[in-house]
Amino acid sequence: MKALLATVLIALPGLAWGQRVLEFSHDFAFSAHEVNSLAARAYGARLRTLALAGKLDRDPALKARLQRIVPRLLRAAIYERPTAAKLQWEIHSCSECDENASAMAGGKLLVSAEMVRRLRFSDAELAYLLAHEMAHVLAQHTREFVSVARYFVDNGLHRGYRDIRNELSWSFPVMLRMHPVYVQQELEADYIGFVLAAQAGFRPKAMISLIKKLGDGGETVLATHPSEAQRLAQARGMLETARRLYACALKGPAPRRHTRVNRPEVLQCRSCPTISTTSFPSSRESCINSGGATPSSATWSSSTTR
Numbered sequence: 001m002k003a004l005l006a007t008v009l010i011a012l013p014g015l016a017w018g019q020r021v022l023e024f025s026h027d028f029a030f031s032a033h034e035v036n037s038l039a040a041r042a043y044g045a046r047l048r049t050l051a052l053a054g055k056l057d058r059d060p061a062l063k064a065r066l067q068r069i070v071p072r073l074l075r076a077a078i079y080e081r082p083t084a085a086k087l088q089w090e091i092h093s094c095s096e097c098d099e100n101a102s103a104m105a106g107g108k109l110l111v112s113a114e115m116v117r118r119l120r121f122s123d124a125e126l127a128y129l130l131a132h133e134m135a136h137v138l139a140q141h142t143r144e145f146v147s148v149a150r151y152f153v154d155n156g157l158h159r160g161y162r163d164i165r166n167e168l169s170w171s172f173p174v175m176l177r178m179h180p181v182y183v184q185q186e187l188e189a190d191y192i193g194f195v196l197a198a199q200a201g202f203r204p205k206a207m208i209s210l211i212k213k214l215g216d217g218g219e220t221v222l223a224t225h226p227s228e229a230q231r232l233a234q235a236r237g238m239l240e241t242a243r244r245l246y247a248c249a250l251k252g253p254a255p256r257r258h259t260r261v262n263r264p265e266v267l268q269c270r271s272c273p274t275i276s277t278t279s280f281p282s283s284r285e286s287c288i289n290s291g292g293a294t295p296s297s298a299t300w301s302s303s304t305t306r
């Protein structure tokens with residue numbers, strides 16, 4: 001897939017703050033504005049339904065954990081992908097809901113309070129779960145998915161985003177053809193999420209324990225996630241790199257990127273009081289200048305979970 005994230009293989013041990021680990025390619029058929037706007041409307045409708053049923057943000061302990069974890073992940077995300085600062089990020093928890101954890105285009109996340117409790121996630125495991133969801137957003141997987149789907153639906157190259165997305169919601173044959181794309185995007189989200197959470201200072205071994213806790217989620221023809229074995233193999237292959245990123249993170253957060261992007265001062269996150277890009281310490285000079293030994297800049301099983 002041309003539009004897949006181009007992962008940069010990291011030459012060890014030369015990691016140091018100052019270079020990004022991730023590169024993102026742009027090869028989409030539809031505008032981000034259209035994709036994100038539609039997702040924001042769907043997310044808003046979902047939140048209203050949950051709120052009316054008394055199922056939205058009901059767990060104050062989880063809310064406090066999200067408030068601690070999400071700003072750290074956002075900083076890593078903005079470091080790797082400065083345009084992430086322009087997104088209207090939101091995260092909520094739901095109770096007795098169908099979702100386990102999900103991400104919608106433009107930064108709209110939802111996580112199940114029951115799943116977090118049932119699987120007894122540590123903060124680090126929860127961070128890797130959320131980083132995986134944020135990765136779907138950063139890599140614009142929804143936009144990519146529908147762009148690719150144009151080749152699998154009738155007259156797809158001449159149809160609009162909303163039209164194709166609607167067909168994807170009911171067409172079993174098309175979804176079957178798109179299955180490899182789903183699986184690839186999940187592995188990619190694992191990869192990106194692993195980098196983000198390690199850069200945010202969360203213990204990399206938590207990614208391994210998270211995958212084990214999530215398990216396969218059932219092997220079906222339309223299972224959207226790769227097998228536990230696939231995920232574990234990829235994660236174990238990344239462990240050394242993640243450890244280096246984590247070691248650097250312990251010395252301070254990633255440096256703020258100088259970018260021409262119109263970065264908002266405050267990122268929206270309804271379940272967090274305020275997430276400000278100015279609230280993070282900006283010094284990571286020890287890692288920026290160290291170069292060598294320290295690294296540098298360098299499921300989710302429900303149908304709605306990405």
Ligand SMILES: [Zn+2]
Nearest residue numbers: 186189305306
């Ligand atoms: Zn996913």
